[in-house]
Amino acid sequence: MTTSPTVDHYQQILGLCRPLPPVHTAVVHPVKVNVLTAIADAVAAKLITPTLVGPRERIVAAAAECGTDISGFELIDTEHSHAAAATAAELAAAGKVQAIMKGSLHTDELLGAIVAAASGLRTERRISHAFLMSIPTYPKPFIITDAAVNIVPDLPVKADITQNAVDLWRVVFGSDRKPKAGVLAAVETVNAKMQATLDAAALCKMADRGQIANAIVDGPLAFDNAISAAAALEKGIVSPVAGDVDILVVPDIESGNMLAKQLIFLGGADAAGIVLGARVPVILTSRADGLRARLLSCALATLMAEARRTGQLK
Incomplete structure (x- = not known):
């Protein structure tokens, strides 16, 4: 990759993802507008195919508030954020998703489910x-x-x-x-x-x-x-x-x-x-992140998931 200061490295990294299929991603507890917006941006950029995991009513309400059409996304209804984190870990361990994305829950709650001995995601x-x-x-x-x-x-x-x-x-x-x-x-x-x-x-x-x-x-x-x-x-x-x-x-x-x-x-x-x-990359975004940061985080997960799929990473 070019390292000239005149080069937009953000665009270069996104460009590496263009030949790759979107990575199947479990989005954990996406019950806030900023998370749904981030998901929509990443889908538009063809970086992720999301599975929304969390309380159905709250997810649907947040999507309606920001005008995001989630009718084409898989949605797995869970009672609360802790259950959403555990379900996402189960999906990843079963190979049904290749990445996990943090939604509106504390980082330690999400990572606790991922590093649990029974999760199957520890290395x-x-x-x-x-x-x-x-x-x-x-x-x-x-x-x-x-x-x-x-x-x-x-x-x-x-x-x-x-x-x-x-x-x-x-x-x-x-x-x-x-x-x-x-x-x-x-x-x-x-x-x-x-x-x-x-x-x-x-x-x-x-x-x-x-x-x-x-x-x-x-x-x-x-x-x-x-x-x-x-x-x-x-x-x-x-x-x-x-x-x-x-x-x-x-x-x-x-x-x-x-x-x-x-x-x-x-x-x-x-x-x-x-x-x-872990056995899958975990996308961490903040409410303060702009569009570029959100998409760049998704791009890194896409590249890491592809590297694991092709055996570049064990």
Whole structure:
């Protein structure tokens, strides 16, 4: 994929989905206007074929309020949001849908149904969230992870978070080169009193030993060194990642969430959110998301589902 700053990466990623069939997606508890609108937009873009899962009367009322015709969509009536999440997980485990989309329910309620031992959707990996970002001031799209699921990840969880992001990057951008993952901390040196720096050093060695595959990992890196070659040079940092990062691995959910939202709301970044590590991709959208963010999230799910279907991902 082209990485010129003059290229609209959003359109490029959507373009990757055009040859693919829409992905069958269970939309969980779509009882609000903004969710029904997002579904209609994704259907119009030929990204998803939705199955609406939730209380029938509330779904029909929301569709009528926003003028969305849902007569052609499958609708599975459930009593409440918890039952809707469980039903969506069952549909995915049975292979009846290839993706799940969050509607009007709490993220932890949805993910709880997905990671339950009986769901059939767990893998050997910890699930994690990734934001795919595109911003005019950086020459290529990049991933921030984890900014929404794992609160204070330890080293094994950070390894899974990193590997999930690497897999996403390779599905979207190809396998002709290894993505460069920068493990962020407040400083770029290892400090025994700062756990983030110790974890960063360990992740680098794990990548060297093949415990994190298909990536070049370096850290600890402060944010300026990760994204600016000039900043890294000024501090004497010699690194194949510094200034050319594809993936930013953050220390915890708070730092990742703040970083991502600063880039979105102050930096004008396009951002797509997706949960990885389960047997199906999970589309996470926010009420604050615009059309581009919603469609980009659906596009990532379409690409990940296709990669799993064709065996590119196990």
